Amino acid sequence: MPRPFHRDITFSIDGREVTAPENTILVDAAKYGDVEIPVFCYEPKLGQPVGACRMCLVEIEGIPKLQTACSTPVKDGMVVHTLTDRVKEAQNAVVEFLLINHPLDCPVCDKGGECPLQDISFGWGAGVSRFIEPKRHFEKPLSLSPLVAIDRERCILCYRCVRFSQEVAEDYQLVFEERGAHTYVSTFNGHPYVAPFSGNIIELCPVGALTSKPYRFRARPWDIEQAGSVCTLCPSQCNVSFTVRDDRVLRVLARDHKEVDDGWLCDKGRFAYQAIHADERITRPMIRDGGELREVSWDRALDEAAAALGRARGKVAAVVGGQTSNEEGHLLSHLVRDVLGSSDVESRVAGAPSAELRVALDHPDLQATVPDIEFAHAVLVIDAEPVDDMPIIDLRIRKGVRRNHVKLGVATSRPSSLDPNASAVARFAPGAGEAFLAALNAALGGGGVLSELAEAAGTTEQAVRDVAALFDATDLVILYGERLLSGPRADQTARALLNVAGKSFERGRDGAGLMEIPAGTNSRGLREVGCVSDRSPAEIAEAAAGGDLTALYLLHTDPLVDLAGEWEPALDRATTVIAHSMFLTPGIAEHATIVFPAESWAEREGTVTHPDGRLQRLRAGIGRPGDVRACWQTLAELSKRLGADISILTGSMATAQMAEHVPIYAGITHDELGGQGVRWQERDAASAYPGDVDFGPFGLEAPPVRPRPSGSELQFATFRSIWGGPEVAASPALQFLRSRPRVLLSPADAQRLELFDGLAATVAPDGREAVEATVHVRDAVPEGSAFLESDVAGVVGTAGIRKAEAAVVV
Amino acid sequence: MSPAQWPPPEGVVQPIKGPQEIGGPKGVYRAFGETLRGLKTTFARIPEGTTTYQYPEEKVPVYPRFRGRHRLHRFEDTGLEKCVGCSLCAAACPADCIRVVAAENTPDNRVSAGERYAAVYEINLSRCIFCGYCEVACPFDAITMGHDYEMSDYDRADLIFTKEMLLAEPLERTPLRAEGE
Numbered sequence: 009m010p011r012p013f014h015r016d017i018t019f020s021i022d023g024r025e026v027t028a029p030e031n032t033i034l035v036d037a038a039k040y041g042d043v044e045i046p047v048f049c050y051e052p053k054l055g056q057p058v059g060a061c062r063m064c065l066v067e068i069e070g071i072p073k074l075q076t077a078c079s080t081p082v083k084d085g086m087v088v089h090t091l092t093d094r095v096k097e098a099q100n101a102v103v104e105f106l107l108i109n110h111p112l113d114c115p116v117c118d119k120g121g122e123c124p125l126q127d128i129s130f131g132w133g134a135g136v137s138r139f140i141e142p143k144r145h146f147e148k149p150l151s152l153s154p155l156v157a158i159d160r161e162r163c164i165l166c167y168r169c170v171r172f173s174q175e176v177a178e179d180y181q182l183v184f185e186e187r188g189a190h191t192y193v194s195t196f197n198g199h200p201y202v203a204p205f206s207g208n209i210i211e212l213c214p215v216g217a218l219t220s221k222p223y224r225f226r227a228r229p230w231d232i233e234q235a236g237s238v239c240t241l242c243p244s245q246c247n248v249s250f251t252v253r254d255d256r257v258l259r260v261l262a263r264d265h266k267e268v269d270d271g272w273l274c275d276k277g278r279f280a281y282q283a284i285h286a287d288e289r290i291t292r293p294m295i296r297d298g299g300e301l302r303e304v305s306w307d308r309a310l311d312e313a314a315a316a317l318g319r320a321r322g323k324v325a326a327v328v329g330g331q332t333s334n335e336e337g338h339l340l341s342h343l344v345r346d347v348l349g350s351s352d353v354e355s356r357v358a359g360a361p362s363a364e365l366r367v368a369l370d371h372p373d374l375q376a377t378v379p380d381i382e383f384a385h386a387v388l389v390i391d392a393e394p395v396d397d398m399p400i401i402d403l404r405i406r407k408g409v410r411r412n413h414v415k416l417g418v419a420t421s422r423p424s425s426l427d428p429n430a431s432a433v434a435r436f437a438p439g440a441g442e443a444f445l446a447a448l449n450a451a452l453g454g455g456g457v458l459s460e461l462a463e464a465a466g467t468t469e470q471a472v473r474d475v476a477a478l479f480d481a482t483d484l485v486i487l488y489g490e491r492l493l494s495g496p497r498a499d500q501t502a503r504a505l506l507n508v509a510g511k512s513f514e515r516g517r518d519g520a521g522l523m524e525i526p527a528g529t530n531s532r533g534l535r536e537v538g539c540v541s542d543r544s545p546a547e548i549a550e551a552a553a554g555g556d557l558t559a560l561y562l563l564h565t566d567p568l569v570d571l572a573g574e575w576e577p578a579l580d581r582a583t584t585v586i587a588h589s590m591f592l593t594p595g596i597a598e599h600a601t602i603v604f605p606a607e608s609w610a611e612r613e614g615t616v617t618h619p620d621g622r623l624q625r626l627r628a629g630i631g632r633p634g635d636v637r638a639c640w641q642t643l644a645e646l647s648k649r650l651g652a653d654i655s656i657l658t659g660s661m662a663t664a665q666m667a668e669h670v671p672i673y674a675g676i677t678h679d680e681l682g683g684q685g686v687r688w689q690e691r692d693a694a695s696a697y698p699g700d701v702d703f704g705p706f707g708l709e710a711p712p713v714r715p716r717p718s719g720s721e722l723q724f725a726t727f728r729s730i731w732g733g734p735e736v737a738a739s740p741a742l743q744f745l746r747s748r749p750r751v752l753l754s755p756a757d758a759q760r761l762e763l764f765d766g767l768a769a770t771v772a773p774d775g776r777e778a779v780e781a782t783v784h785v786r787d788a789v790p791e792g793s794a795f796l797e798s799d800v801a802g803v804v805g806t807a808g809i810r811k812a813e814a815a816v817v818v
Numbered sequence: 819m820s821p822a823q824w825p826p827p828e829g830v831v832q833p834i835k836g837p838q839e840i841g842g843p844k845g846v847y848r849a850f851g852e853t854l855r856g857l858k859t860t861f862a863r864i865p866e867g868t869t870t871y872q873y874p875e876e877k878v879p880v881y882p883r884f885r886g887r888h889r890l891h892r893f894e895d896t897g898l899e900k901c902v903g904c905s906l907c908a909a910a911c912p913a914d915c916i917r918v919v920a921a922e923n924t925p926d927n928r929v930s931a932g933e934r935y936a937a938v939y940e941i942n943l944s945r946c947i948f949c950g951y952c953e954v955a956c957p958f959d960a961i962t963m964g965h966d967y968e969m970s971d972y973d974r975a976d977l978i979f980t981k982e983m984l985l986a987e988p989l990e991r992t993p994l995r996a997e998g999e
């Protein structure tokens with residue numbers, strides 16, 4: 009679906025001639041003429057207007073009755089009045105009506121001071137009420153969920169929250185109960201409203217009916233400051249605004265960016281700020297001394313780290329976590345490569361395609377942007393679960409399907425929450441992404457026998473054909489998970505993906521393309537600043553375990569959790585393990601020899617790159633607690649102590665340094681990025697992108713035959729849910745959501761293994777330690793596959809599953 | 819004016835009148851006249867007797883509307899605090915010297931009558947200008963200006979009055995002016 013185009017028209021409002029795009033809703037069109045029309049229920053983000061509150065009444069010449077400006081598109085020559093006596097009388101009356109049942113308890117209301125109802129009553133109300141009858145009463149405050157409190161007396165029935173739940177998040181949990189004056193917001197059966205995006209209703213509610221529990225009564229608008237930055241908890245990189253009081257983050261609000269987040273946040277981004285102020289946070293450098301980590305001064309820690317790295321020259325490897333900024337990645341790669349003469353700086357979590365293929369996949373001509381998802385003719389999601397891996401994209405896909413009739417295809421191994429919206433769903437066996445792409449390639453006429461390849465992928469011919477039907481669309485956006493292209497056969501998979509992409513759209517076409525859903529927040533940026541090594545993390549681990557590498561540098565990552573490969577022996581064997589971390593996660597607590605405290609995402613300065621190539625700026629919202637220092641400062645200091653000629657004194661100098669060394673980012677400054685960021689593909693420097701690229705089509709090898717599981721063995725993969733990660737674990741308010749080991753089984757397998765919902769099972773993946781997990785039997789899981797929710801993502805293979813000895817877990 | 823014209827031609831520079839020489843009777847009057855006029859007032863008051871207050875033994879009574887040190891109030895019947903921690907006083911304060919951090923009442927810990935209460939309520943009296951805006955802003959008459967003006971201290975930090983200090987029955991150290999006084 010092409011982006012809507014509107015021609016400009018001229019209309020008159022309050023005697024002013026105003027030019028605005030045709031068919032803009034009058035409320036928005038009026039803004040072109042600096043006229044404000046008060047609204048409660050109108051919120052363009054929620055889709056079609058509903059006209060529930062009547063606050064926006066205006067007079068339009070030629071129409072006898074007053075009209076709602078929130079549902080009237082502007083036309084050429086329209087004459088609108090918002091200041092006539094008739095309009096004023098109507099506005100006064102609406103305010104009076106809305107306040108009939110409103111308790112007016114502003115002093116104890118959390119919305120007081122930032123409340124549209126207060127503002128509009130003050131600005132457009134009569135100031136008096138004739139209503140003396142008793143108001144309606146509800147019990148208050150009540151919990152709508154552990155995160156949201158509801159005060160039904162204050163609700164003005166604007167439908168915003170309900171529309172969000174039904175039409176944006178599509179969790180269909182919020183409903184209106186009763187009718188007329190008795191209407192109130194509720195959930196089905198009064199179940200708590202628990203959903204990944206529930207927090208958005210707090211921001212949507214125009215009164216104090218829905219308030220945030222963790223923020224409840226913490227501050228008034230005049231006590232706080234808003235600090236804009238970017239959330240780095242997942243690759244969506246939503247633009248956020250931190251509410252800061254007394255140098256503490258108390259709340260996170262969305263900072264509407266149409267091309268990134270569309271103004272929504274997930275509950276992780278909204279509530280996990282509590283981890284920033286958790287007691288468990290590391291705030292001082294530590295050195296392992298007699299087997300235990302002890303706090304030491306910065307000087308000592310830096311000296312020891314420099315000395316240890318100096319001794320290990322040529323035998324250093326660094327692994328970089330997804331939350332690392334471009335500057336930090338660049339400085340680390342400078343330190344390891346130029347200063348220490350080693351070559352391994354790796355930011356990817358498992359084996360990845362070769363550099364030439366990566367250049368083709370990331371090519372600006374093949375790149376889709378976030379808004380493309382909404383306006384494409386079809387979207388295909390391959391081997392990713394947006395709600396877990398990049399939550400805001402989930403909302404964007406739903407928006408496209410619901411409002412623009414985008415056709416959606418979902419090809420994953422694990423059942424996806426987008427399945428009900430999809431016109432084509434294919435399930436392939438865990439780890440069979442390559443075979444699936446080869447089958448798709450065959451279905452699109454790219455060679456190979458479809459039936460055999462579909463069989464190898466563990467899917468059906470029909471499913472592949474259904475997905476292939478999407479390729480008739482003019483604009484197709486393919487979203488693929490990073491895990492699709494990881495593992496030992498990453499090259500072959502990447503070739504298959506390029507073949508398939510070549511069948512779907514012309515290169516360089518706007519509105520179509522590929523977009524990766526990476527494993528780490530800034531995976532793309534880190535790759536582009538050079539945190540890529542010839543060896544995969546598993547090979548690095550092997551080299552370290554074999555003694556070829558003696559020093560390991562862990563920047564914002566715990567390899568035991570985040571990376572593929574056998575890291576335990578590697579960390580054991582390495583003489584020096586330097587880590588930057590906010591928390592003592594298992595690998596760091598046990599193996600790190602020097603720990604530097606890491607900054608949280610609200611304290612950072614630097615830049616990150618969105619999966620669609622948008623560079624965004626991180627700005628510090630609060631000071632660093634305790635003895636925490638900037639990461640760029642630590643890395644620069646280490647380089648200096650090791651004899652490099654480097655002088656970086658501020659965050660922007662670090663950005664300048666980085667921009668100097670990365671041709672496609674050349675000349676980027678914080679000023680240029682501003683609050684909205686800029687896509688590097690749209691800058692002149694993009695011409696530095698390698699030109700000579702082979703996009704295929706490639707001849708494909710036959711995918712390997714997957715081992716057939718037998719007996720109590722099932723095909724198996726782990727996944728990280730949206731509620732995984734140390735930030736959620738350290739946030740008190742999110743404890744009830746925190747990721748716990750769960751194993752998803754199909755009903756048939758559950759029956760065969762004599763397991764049922766809620767029972768504890770022992771899951772023993774091939775060659776790994778067994779874990780205990782709660783069984784969740786789900787209809788949508790294909791027979792023969794099992795999925796384990798775990799912080800250790802990316803384990804694929806087979807696993808034996810049996811009843812645990814322990815009693816029933818509920 | 820270009821430098822060539824320096825010194826400037828006659829007539830361009832206007833001489834200013836310098837200080838006049840003063841002497842003779844005019845000078846004597848200038849020196850003592852005003853002093854004597856002031857002394858006249860002084861001597862005229864002598865018959866009225868002394869009006870010096872022997873502070874601190876003796877204190878000036880204040881008017882009922884005198885704006886002295888603030889007081890926070892409780893409900894007389896329930897003993898609950900009237901303040902709900904709404905921060906409106908803090909918003910109104912032109913000296914920005916009130917700090918309120920609110921918290922939620924629970925059934926086991928009910929502090930105020932509303933849903934919220936002030937967990938921290940501090941007034942920095944060394945900054946306060948005693949304008950009384952806080953009293954006017956308060957929707958619950960929880961804060962009023964008292965009559966106490968004796969607040970000097972040795973340490974500025976001691977001038978930050980906490981909620982407990984403001985709630986405590988104050989030692990009324992200041993006499994109130996009687997009716998019609």
Ligand code: SF4
Pocket residue numbers: 110111112113114115117118119120121123124125126162214215216217
């Ligand atoms: S919702 Fe707004 S108007 Fe209503 S009590 Fe709260 S602050 Fe006051």
Ligand code: SF4
Pocket residue numbers: 162163164165166167168169170193212213214215217218
């Ligand atoms: S709870 Fe808030 S958002 Fe929902 S209908 Fe009521 S006023 Fe509107």
Ligand code: SF4
Pocket residue numbers: 907910911912913914915916941945946947948949950951952953
């Ligand atoms: S009297 Fe005035 S300056 Fe003093 S606390 Fe109240 S509002 Fe602030």
Ligand code: SF4
Pocket residue numbers: 115900901902903904905906907908918936955956957958959960961
């Ligand atoms: S003293 Fe009054 S205005 Fe100030 S916080 Fe308490 S209730 Fe609100």
Ligand code: FES
Pocket residue numbers: 046047048049050058059060061062063064065076077078079
């Ligand atoms: S804003 Fe128009 S009816 Fe609510």
